[in-house]
Amino acid sequence: MNREENNFPTHPLTRFITDNENCWQLNQYQSLGGYDGLKQALTVSGPAVLDEIKESNLRGRGGAGFPTGLKWSFVPQGDDAPHPKYMIVNADEMEPGAFKDRMLLEKTPHQIIEGLIIGGYTLDADIGYIFIRGDYYTAIKHIEIALKECYDNNLLGKNILGSGFNFEIHIHTSAGRYICGEETALINSLEGKRANPRAKPPFPQVAGLWGKPTIVNNVETYCNLPHIINFGSAWFKSLGRFKDSGTKIFGVSGKVKMPGLWELPMGTPIGEIIQNYAGGMCDGYKLKGYLPGGGSTDFLLEKHFDTPMDYDEIGKQRSRMGTGTIIILDDKYCPVAMVLNLVKFFAQESCGWCTPCRDGLPWAAVLLEKIEQGKGELADIQQLEDLCKFAAPGNTFCALAPGAVEPLQSALNFFREDFEQHIEQQSCPYCDIKHAEDKYDK
Amino acid sequence: MTNKVTIYIDDLPYQVPDDINLLQACLSLNIDVPYFCWHPAMGSVGACRQCAVMQFQNEEDIRGRLVMSCMTPVTEGMRISFKNEKAHTFRQTNIEAIMTNHPHDCPVCEEGGDCHLQDMTLLSGHIKRRYPGTKRTHNNQYLGPFLNHEMNRCIGCYRCIRFYRDYCGGKDLNVFSSKNNIYFGRAESGNLENEFSGNLAEVCPTGVFTDKPFSKHYIRKWDLQSSPSICTHCSVGCNIYTTERGGIIRKINNRFNDDINGHFLCDRGRFGYQHINHENKLTQVWSRDHQSQKTHILDDNQAHIQLTQWLHEPDAKIFGIGSSRSSIENNAALHKLVGKNNFYAGMPANEINQLTLLINTYESNQINLLSLKDIEQADTVLLVGEDITQTAPRVALSIRQMTKNAGINKAAKFGIKPWQDEALRNITQDTKSPLIIINTHDTQLADVAKQNLNLTPNKQLELLLEIETYLSDDTSHCSELAVAIASDLLNANSPAVITGTHSFDIALLSACLRISAILKILKPNSGFYCASSAVNTLGLSLLCEPEQDLNHLIQNISSNPPSLLIIMETDLYRYFSDKKISNYLDKIKHIVVIEQIITDTVTMADLVLPATSFSEQNSTWINNEGTAQHAYGVMPPNDMRQTPYKWLAQHNSLSDDHKLYLYVQSLDSLLQPLSQFESINKSDFPIARQSLRSSARTAFFANIDVKEYAPKCDEETNLTYSMEGVSAFRQKTLDDSHHKITTPVTGVWSPKWNSNQAINKTPLEDNNNSNLALKIFNTSSTMPFEIPSAGIEKRSLSTITVCPQHHIYINDELASYSSGIQELAPKPLIYINKKQAENLSILPSENLTVISDDYQFTLPCKINNTIADNVVLVPFKEFIRLGKNVQVSSSNKVGEYNE
């Protein structure tokens, strides 16, 4: 497949990231083709843009992989639709191991803004929000400046580029808490409330922020929109190496030679990312396992290296693509400690609304701590397995707890000997110096 | 009438209404699905996850999907399983997770034995604790005199703040922190501000919030003796259970009544019972010997001899004062004794006149009388001249629910059912059904009102007359405001006009009635509700002739004093100044007072006959909407106390209940149906007031005697003062058996459900098949009556109007004896707005004096800027003693106006 036809880019998302330290500013962005997508979109109707997005098979890049076009089609359109309608960028990246959105936010704020404006135009929305975590200071600064540049250049505000379309964007910084990344919890946070998730129905597309139609999508999802409109859904589909369309920012962290981020086609095999792009394991370390999509996905092993980074394919291997940022577990790091770190994280980030998450995750953390400290019993493993079933998808109010037990359940499956060894030895075979600084029982 | 759908539970088909959730359906079918966060009045939020059941797509689907039954609407043909093993394991683990932090407090926890958490833990099958970690703990707060706070026990169901904030509109209780550290309390220790805080003790499924006055004389639920009764501390007539042990009333519990109080009581009703246990309660017959200035205690015989002597003196002239806080039976007995021309209502003229107007209007069928349930289902409310949040708080709670109806309708368009509580609130946002309040100042309903119109009574009347004009199709001379309000009423499907007698302004009442009458013609679903002053005000009014009120009594005493005055349960010093009353009372030869507790009037008596409290007598009370309700006593009368009608039975020839009820019926045709209450007292079999587990029977008097005493016998009813008899739970069977029995239920219980949540284990059609209540105003008979129009010309213009200010913890005479209520009662102050203060040249906390012909008082003032200009709010207890020619002055300036 000749992807170079018509000078269409192969790496649409990262082509704006150059060595120029001002690459994130408007003039740089526009010189490389920025806002061409928006201009193109404004020449056709909103529904036409929506059709193109549907056609492109773009799936949400925040972790769930829900088809974006389908999600947007539930927003009421037409003259009777309630207003104002809201488009929200979920830039509250806080998943352990996820760091892809930071790059896009710091280095390509205009790409996100362009995507957001296109989204607003498509659905006849009025107000956009960029919900960004408060710790991304550089990104916030860049976005604030970028927004001003847009307003100054008729890319935002009234009658954008003479199209008659009005749109405004506000930036909102979070005050912490991972749960704000859940779309309905994010909406509650924007309303100035505690970030508990909401029950669905009603879906946010129908009644979200302040009871009005609202779309919440991940940073990376919005970034794809200008290019889909600019170069077409056929091109977008052609980029993928397997079934899913487009490219994705993949990342690797852990004891690999070159941890980092790369824009690669969807469907790139996992092994290729780890070995070719991340350079494989550091000297002296072997791969034990990895979480393919960040801290809330199930472990996979070397034998799964051929699995393409495709939402459904990874699902078949009983894991998830998630954020696409891979966390490597090396052979010198204790799997029990790793899972303990993750479960403690999720227990601490629980909003406190529903029982399995609020009370079940700390329970799992206590058991894991017990095992790690060399005080475990075999019955503890059974309890942990019960707790994994207890927090399964559908049992809880939102997806935090099911995500929390994914590393745990797969670790119990693949690394059971490690757990048993902890219990038989009554100590951690991996530990010598390191011990958890934050004890669970504060 | 809702439609039914067929659902399959564990492969058996059931028919259930199509508008409920699956949890409700299961409970009504007697399936023990556990739950915490769902509540029948507050709907579902899906937080606790306890109510999980397995749902299957069809018969072939064997895997199924776990769903939360409280969040799942019932649909035709749905297949679910309760017994499914995975679902059972999930529920078991869920409660095990809840219990990881729960302290082993049961033996020392007030909730034990009445605890929903205990019940659900057992039902869910969790018996072995695997969690090896430590439990999180919290510090507790002081939340006021009514509730204990023990946060260690919290299971995070969020019910408390959903009730307090979403249902009642309270602001100071909230949830703090997050994850498994969540904390329910106030921003800082202090009294809970909302008038319904006491319900937290019943709403909380565990022992975080418990009844504090109850803790001071605590007894386990299974040891309590319990009876169905009526709250006697305002005119609404909420249903309660009174509980007792050892001659002490321990706790008031809510008794579910769909039409009136539903699941909730106000704090005055819940905690106002302590007068029954009060050290000043009267339990002996006292006779005052004026010569020796001594008080003697008489026995029963001596008391009757004395009474007979005075009744049959030569030239005896006997007056009787009936009581609005005493039952129909008691008032009827006194009425018979003294005769209708000598029977006076223990109410001021103003009040009797208002009540007469109301009763005549009700009988004429020109308006629809609303129950509180009807008010909740209205879609526009006009609340006039009554701070009902203080005078009849339970009504205010219903009005607050009414404002949510527009939101419920909006959500229905999105397919969201009324019980999907959180979804409803997210869609509803600010949408509210209109509540328009016309008053002198902002009330506690101000936050949900579309308009708070704070006006002088004159301006209020002006506005009402304009509204009436507009509604009568005469659009001339109508202000924009009147047009707007009238339009809101006309746009509604079921508009309601709500008012009360507490403004003491009969012109306002007239205007409200006229508006309601016009509305009834235009909107058949419209209605009216008027709050009166005490539990039996309406009932007492039915027994009175015109001019048989306290003001006329005083005049008659002055011109032609009686030889004997029998005062029943009325404290005259509440209505008149000390000096005035004492002067009049001195003119009377013999004063007999029948009363429960020492009052100022009691100290003037020559003979005091101790009366039973509501907990020691069977009684009938008629509430604001004309529902006569029968209440049962819970314990035999204390010591020498007798029910007033029994004291008088020897003297008025109504020697038994049958004669008494015949007489009651003869007093007014409306009271005909009350004979039903006579017959329900004699029923087929005994009903136990105590549970089967009630203990210590043999030990009770062990310090006095070795043998166990026989339980006291209840002569009048078929309820027993023991555990012998039918137990307290529903008799109805599922399959409509022929032996349908409806008994007065003496408590809430169901097999395996020891807490008050057992109320949800009743079949849905059961509703409120209580034959303890009947409506006296029926639509079939109509007595023609023309509601007088209130001409504004009759009212004099004035610069300042003195108006009464009411408070939930001040208004009711007997409730004020409770220590908690006294603690929370505000200091008496005069309230004015800033402009008024400037006009009177006065600074906040300086004194104002209010003078009238009969009475004067001086109090410090306080600023409240929601008060209308030219209105001075004075405490109700002072207001009621004021006569004519009221003036207000500060030490700096004399302001003038008149009544």
Add this chain to the structure above:
Amino acid sequence: MTLQNEIPTNEQVELSDVEKAQIDKLLRETPHTSGASIDALKIIQNHRGWVSDASLLSLSVYIDLPLSDLDSVATFYNLIFRQPVGKVVLHPCDGISCDLMGGAKIRKCLSDQLEINNGQTTKDNQFTLISLPCLGACDKAPVMIAHETLFELIQEDNLPVIINGLKEATAK
């Protein structure tokens, strides 16, 4: 333990004109006052380092929101500090990617050097240590955020340099 009859603190502090101006701007932009809660709390914190009971009460009065609403929101979000913090709040990452690269050791060194545990403040009130999970820079692990700066690839040796640099940067 029950705290009996605690008298609520009605102590208020005056909000500065700058704070009020910033809060007013928020109130203009939100359809409902409650929507400004979190941002308003952050404004207070930006000016004062933390949100005290008194400043919370003042904010409650100024924007006319119930005190319990504001505190309910403030205590939910971990980056709103309801206890005093030092001049600099150190946020070393305790997420898994950092721990895989030796993050736990770094945190222990930090703790030892400053002689405080997680959640505590140094005696001279210079530093408060609050570890945070996943700062979104996992390829540069271990990382720390402090004084709006991201410190990457931290090693034991350069900790003292970082600490001193922060001390100087915030010396006034």
